[in-house]
Amino acid sequence: MDPVPWRDAWHEALYAVTLGFYVTRGGPATHFTTATHGPTGATLARALLELWAAEHGTAAPSVVVDVGAGRGELATHLARAVADVSGEEVGGAGAVTGTRVVAVDVVDRPEGLDERVEWLRSPGGSGLPAALAGLRDALVIAHEWLDVVPCTVAQVDASGTAREVLVDPRTGAESLGGGLTEADRRWADAHWPTTTPGDRIEVGRARDEAWSDLVSRVASGTLLAVDYGHTATGRPSGGTLAAYADGRLTVPVPDGSCDVTAHVAMDTLDADRVLTQREALQALGLTGATPPHALASTDPLAYVAALERASTEARLLDRHGFGGFWWAVKRVREHDVT
Numbered sequence: 001m002d003p004v005p006w007r008d009a010w011h012e013a014l015y016a017v018t019l020g021f022y023v024t025r026g027g028p029a030t031h032f033t034t035a036t037h038g039p040t041g042a043t044l045a046r047a048l049l050e051l052w053a054a055e056h057g058t059a060a061p062s063v064v065v066d067v068g069a070g071r072g073e074l075a076t077h078l079a080r081a082v083a084d085v086s087g088e089e090v091g092g093a094g095a096v097t098g099t100r101v102v103a104v105d106v107v108d109r110p111e112g113l114d115e116r117v118e119w120l121r122s123p124g125g126s127g128l129p130a131a132l133a134g135l136r137d138a139l140v141i142a143h144e145w146l147d148v149v150p151c152t153v154a155q156v157d158a159s160g161t162a163r164e165v166l167v168d169p170r171t172g173a174e175s176l177g178g179g180l181t182e183a184d185r186r187w188a189d190a191h192w193p194t195t196t197p198g199d200r201i202e203v204g205r206a207r208d209e210a211w212s213d214l215v216s217r218v219a220s221g222t223l224l225a226v227d228y229g230h231t232a233t234g235r236p237s238g239g240t241l242a243a244y245a246d247g248r249l250t251v252p253v254p255d256g257s258c259d260v261t262a263h264v265a266m267d268t269l270d271a272d273r274v275l276t277q278r279e280a281l282q283a284l285g286l287t288g289a290t291p292p293h294a295l296a297s298t299d300p301l302a303y304v305a306a307l308e309r310a311s312t313e314a315r316l317l318d319r320h321g322f323g324g325f326w327w328a329v330k331r332v333r334e335h336d337v338t
């Protein structure tokens with residue numbers, strides 16, 4: 001088989017209908033754990049509503065959208081969190097008023113998903129569904145979406161020129177192709193300049209464009225991308241392209257057998273603020289501090305609940321774990337979406 005650009009092979013390997021890892025191999029939670037799963041997901045969902053309240057001064061938006069929703073884990077936590085803060089029923093046919101919660105991913109609606117959560121099927125990668133448009137008073141979250149948006153992978157050759165890396169989809173064997181397209185070269189020159197032979201460049205243009213496409217679908221509200229990534233002062237010279245299968249790091253072979261991911265250049269996204277999750281959550285009041293022991297004797301149940309909350313907060317704040325993730329926050333003020 002002829003080698004093809006990583007970006008194309010990567011897209012097929014994750015999203016092709018017959019082969020794609022995310023389409024055919026079960027939800028992400030069957031392969032790895034993220035902050036959206038279990039108790040950390042519940043704490044994160046509450047913090048996201050705090051973010052909304054801090055920015056907009058209301059308890060909840062009209063619609064919450066989770067792009068790259070897995071099987072709806074975070075969306076379910078968000079539906080519960082919205083119900084808690086608003087004291088109202090959320091979304092769904094029976095809802096009196098309140099907030100819609102919409103989850104978007106590349107498969108059909110998962111069986112057993114909380115009925116308060118609406119579901120939209122998406123093409124995958126940089127593609128988003130047409131129905132996702134004109135969102136008003138919206139909180140839009142993309143938690144670990146952009147790292148699985150395939151991007152151009154380049155390597156500097158012996159003469160100091162960045163060339164596209166090709167891959168054999170059956171084996172993962174790499175070879176160097178031609179020079180970068182004009183648009184990729186401009187991105188690399190501006191954001192990841194290097195002429196050191198052997199250096200890799202993961203050209204963030206596809207992620208920037210996918211994110212801008214998502215932003216363009218919001219007429220008013222706040223968007224948040226949460227991902228592992230880097231900024232201009234810390235580009236990883238060896239690149240970060242990696243693959244996971246059955247929860248383990250494996251050799252990236254774009255044959256549909258594994259997740260293929262690369263860190264995100266967070267500072268090139270169209271955003272108002274880029275900060276670490278630890279900084280963001282601390283600003284929202286999370287501390288991870290354990291409750292006073294005295295509470296254990298006066299109110300044991302409250303003590304246990306506070307202890308659990310403290311431990312999930314501590315996990316989300318851990319600078320060597322989830323706290324080291326990046327947040328890119330973008331506020332969109334009312335305008336006409338065409």
Ligand SMILES: C[S@@+](CC[C@H](N)C(=O)[O-])C[C@H]1O[C@@H](n2cnc3c(N)ncnc32)[C@H](O)[C@@H]1O
Nearest residue numbers: 022028034068070104105122124125127143144
């Ligand atoms: C790394 S997983 C993260 C899942 C979940 N957000 C979490 O943090 O646990 C990436 C998810 O993004 C989904 N995805 C990729 N491209 C997408 C797109 N264009 N629209 C919707 N979902 C997408 C994948 O199918 C996968 O479920």
